[in-house]
Amino acid sequence: MPVQCFICDVILRGKRTRVCLSFTPYTYVSYPEKIGELLGEEFVIIVTPADYMCMKCTSILNHTDKLENDVKLLKNVLLTNVQKKYRMLPADQPEHSSSVGGSDAPTKIRKVPSNNQIYKCHMCPFRSKNLGDRRNHVMHNHSKQKANEKQTVTKAVTQEQTTEVTLEETASVFQLHSKLNSMKNQQVAFTNEDKNTMAVQCFICDVILRGQQTRVCSSFTPYTYVSYPEKIGELLGEEFVIIVTPADYMCMKCSSLLNHTDKLENDVKLIKKLLLTYVQKKYRMLPADQPEHSSSAAGSDASTKIRKDPSNNQIYKCHMCPFQSKNFGERRNHVMHNHTKKKGNEKQTLTKAVIQEQKQHKTNHQLNKDNIPDEFSEVPKQETHNISEKAIGGGETGTDNLNI
DSSP: OOOBBSSSOOBOOSOOEESTTOBOTTTOOBHHHHHHHHHOTTEEEOOOTTOEEOHHHHHHHHHHHHHHHHHHHHHHHHHHHHHHHHTOOTTTOSSOOOOSTTOOTTSEEEEOOOTTOOEEOSSSSOEESOHHHHHHHIIIIIHHHHHHHHHHHHHHHHHHHHHHHHHHHHSOHHHHHHHHHHHHHHHHHHHHHHHHHHSOBBSSSOOBOOSOOEESTTOBOTTTOOBHHHHHHHHHOTTEEEEOOTTOEEOHHHHHHHHHHHHHHHHHHHHHHHHHHHHHHHHTOOTTTOSSOOOOGGGOOTTSOEEEOOOTTOOEEOSSSSOEESOHHHHHHHHHHHTHHHHHHHHHHHHHHHHHHHHHHHHHHHHHHHTOOGGGTOOOGGGEEEEEHHHHTSOSSSEEEEEO
16 A cells, blocks of 8 residues: 655655654744644544655644744844833732833733732832832822932032142142033033933834834834834733834844744744645545545554544535535435436436437438439530449449439
């Protein structure tokens, strides 16, 4: 018996891979588990050591594994950029809001606080599960201590400044000029820092946008045509809430990463559809025609098969009469026993009509031959050709002299 591929109907003659002992090269998942992920939870896959796959199907399966691994890596890169900017660490900051481009709180990514989180006071052993209680505790108990510390710090600074002033009064004129120049340089540096803080930053990373940039709220992915906020929400998960304003932009690096992940996900979907078509063709997994089917690879028994749960609501109709049934076999038997005879009778009537037409054509031809006038019968012997009657009409053997 020829050995067939486990997924498609190709007969294996050269290189092949055993299904039960093979693993994907990137995520190291067994082939039966990978095929189960492809088909879904509706199907049950049973594999024997006699089942093999062709090189085409193995390469397609390995390519899907590679694309899924690349998608995971790109998502991890984007997640690290978001976590660095918004400081989304569950132990340090369970709830965080950050604005982009100096805007207010509506542009932020919030994390839902977990119920098991305990909030500690950094100045005393106070603890509470409610963030508001910890905030009120700090406001009522430790705000005075902070104010006193600030007062002591300001006093020390004023004393230092007075001592510096006395030293400056005794210093020379050249030292005063140098200090004035240094103060000017410091002012220029502060103004540059203020400009940088007021500049527009990327929505995902901390890069300051100066060249090309894409608006988050009005941009879509090029392959699946999904908006950028929805794509970022799929990346982060349901734990986070994303609020975007028209003032939010993304750098070209983050936008290219997001578009590349969209491309890889689209490629994975297309390759999975291709493998599904191969499996559906081989095992005939069509819900309308065959709700339950079992097929074995390499001519093995029913232990190597892919089963689908039957659909009881399907009704099969006859296209030649109003017969209906839920069983596909009953509909087939009905057509075989009731409508095949009609087709045979139609064929017989057609053949009879064709035979009658042929007979009428022959009789008409013979009548036309017998009604030839006598003028053509007497022809001189010098201007005649001997032609056999078989070639003319199929009469008795002999020759007739016809005038040319």
